Amino acid sequence: MTRLIRAFTAAALCVAAAAGAPAFAQPLQKIVLRTDYKFNGYVAPFALAVQNGYYKQAGLDVSIQQGQGSGTTVQTVASGADDFGLADASIVVLAVTAQNIGVKLVSVYTQTGTMGLIYRANAGFTGDLKQLQHKAVISSSGTADLRMLSPALASAGMNTDDVQLQIVDSNARVPMFLKTNGAYLTGFATGDLLRIRSRMPDAKYMPYAKYGVVAYGTGLIxxxxxLQKHPDLVRKFVDASRKGWEAAVKDPQAAVDASLKLYPDLSREFVQGGLKIALAEQLHTAATAAHPIGWTDEGDWKKMLDVLAKYAGVHDPKAPAAYYTNQFIAQ
Incomplete structure (x- = not known):
């Protein structure tokens, strides 16, 4: 009987091998990736990682779910409601510093030029921030682009009292800008700017980076x-995501197509425009250029924390290692 069982098992294994499938395939582990806000161009590489099977090759069944802002995503990831999330680095710093929320950035994908001022082509703005004195500047409470406005203005010896700051709901900021002649809007190059250009194609953008404001943007948390209990899972997810970004660099259109397969109601132009900016302008700072996508530099972090401490209400920031780690990024 024992010989018969062994013979049967061997035969079954041979059949499975001939069929090209493992005899005892492990089920894929379900993972939720929560975006920071809806679906922007910089989410497309993750969609491409799903389509190309990079996550499945790592044993993961990944679902990309749209978020309602970096602050909310930080909370859901910290609580375990979501496995991974995308969030703005400055919002992560604030959450960890002020509320001791237990999250870390394990990769940062938009590293420079992510936030700035949006304005009309006929505004006559040359980049001199003193031109903003007494002008309407529209923004939204609690956003990273509002926090970074103060250090940008400080570079010209100004503060928010020197402008007519108008705080509106995040959903109202673009409509408010469009109907307010002469106004400026704080915003993101891969989000607000593209929404405005869909209505006002000649709208202009000046990144805060022009004024020496060092601020990492969107990253994986x-x-x-x-991190403590499942480091192998984190490493697999980070590596598969990096492959998605590398594939998007080689074939951006494939990443856009993958995004529309996940969410058919997306605007192709919006996703395509956001991804183009992310890949061409935001992947690296000078300090990270020689490293893999997602890797961040301690020196950049120190500069960013200094800016946040001076101008953005981040009191007594911790050491950089409290906010990020590169240990899951293969060199």
């Missing part, structure tokens, strides 16, 4: 609990 995981909870401290995830």
């Amino acid at each position: 995981a909870s401290d609990d995830m």
Whole structure:
């Protein structure tokens, strides 16, 4: 009987091998990636990683779910409601510093020129911030682009009292800008700017980076609990995501197409425009250019924390290692 069982098992294994499938395939582990806000161009590489099977090759079944802002995503990831999330680095710093929320950035994909001022082509703005004195500047409470306005203005010896700051709901900021002649809008190059250009194609953009404001943008976050208990899972997810970004660099259109397969109601032009900016202008700072996509530099972090401490209400920031780690990025 034992010989019969062994013979049967061997035959079954041979059949499975001939069929090109493992005899005892492990089920894929379901993972939720929560975006920061809806679906922008910089989410497209993750969609491409799904389509190309990079996550499945790592044993993961990844679902990309749209978020309602970096602050909310930080909370859901910290609580374990979501496995991974995309969030703005400055919002992560504020959450960790002020509320001791247990998350870290394990990769940052938009690293420079992410935030700035949006304005009309006929505004006559030359880049001199003193031209903003007494002008309407529209923004939204709690956003990273509002926090970075103060250090940008400070570079010209100004503060927010020197402009007519108008705080509106995040959903109202673009409509408010479009109907307010002579106004400026704080915003993101891969989001607000593209929404405005769909209505006002000649709209202009000046990044805060022009004024020496160092601020990492959107990155991948995981909870401290995830990092401590499941480091292999984090490493697999980070590596598969990096492959998605590398593939998007080689074939951006494939990443856009993959995005529309996940969310058919997306605007192709919006996703395509955001991805183009992310890949061409935001992947690296000078300090990270020689490293893999997602890798961040301690020196950049120190500069950013200094800016946030002076101008953005981040009191007594911790050491950079409290906010990020490169340990899951293969060199």
